[in-house]
Amino acid sequence: MHHVKILIIGGDAAEDLEIFYPYFRLKEEGWRVDVAAPTKKPLRTVVHDFEEGWETYTEKPGHRFPWVTKTLAEVNPDDYDGLVIPGGRMPEYVRVNAEEDVKRIVTKFFQDNKPVAAICHGPQILAAFNLLKGRKVTTYIAVKPEAVNAGAIWVDEEVVVDGNLVTSRAWPDNPAWMREFIKLVKERVKTA
Numbered sequence: 106m107h108h109v110k111i112l113i114i115g116g117d118a119a120e121d122l123e124i125f126y127p128y129f130r131l132k133e134e135g136w137r138v139d140v141a142a143p144t145k146k147p148l149r150t151v152v153h154d155f156e157e158g159w160e161t162y163t164e165k166p167g168h169r170f171p172w173v174t175k176t177l178a179e180v181n182p183d184d185y186d187g188l189v190i191p192g193g194r195m196p197e198y199v200r201v202n203a204e205e206d207v208k209r210i211v212t213k214f215f216q217d218n219k220p221v222a223a224i225c226h227g228p229q230i231l232a233a234f235n236l237l238k239g240r241k242v243t244t245y246i247a248v249k250p251e252a253v254n255a256g257a258i259w260v261d262e263e264v265v266v267d268g269n270l271v272t273s274r275a276w277p278d279n280p281a282w283m284r285e286f287i288k289l290v291k292e293r294v295k296t297a
Contacts, residue, residue: 109136120193121150121167122276177206182213192225200233220289
């Protein structure tokens, strides 16, 4: 029996609920979940929220995330059945600070047509490496210009599935986002 393995790209300032929720939900499936970050250390997550008097989101410290299993440099994408990219400020810095490794990892998942789930600011990573051209996606509204400029067809929906890619807007969409991603992974593993 094939043991399913999922990779989550992590880093400091990942959105709290967008890294914890998939981490726990995918483990609940009995799957192995590796979290790779620029440095192998506990991550400091953030909570983006909306507060009275602010016209944009605010940022507060989130929970400490202690389960980083490897560095991005150590990742072999061939070992995994699916990829999860949380939002927060993590995508913005990881795509630049670990550029070569992140590019190598995400590009391989797309070349192999393996399931990729990206939420909120997560698609910034995909936009940076020209992986959204012609794809129907959703993102957090602030990421819409990057997605559109990268050639994506942007829609405002809870979850969008386009081939191997599952995107959602933000953590309130977590249940729909993981439901569709899990479906794709199960289909792929069944046919693998």
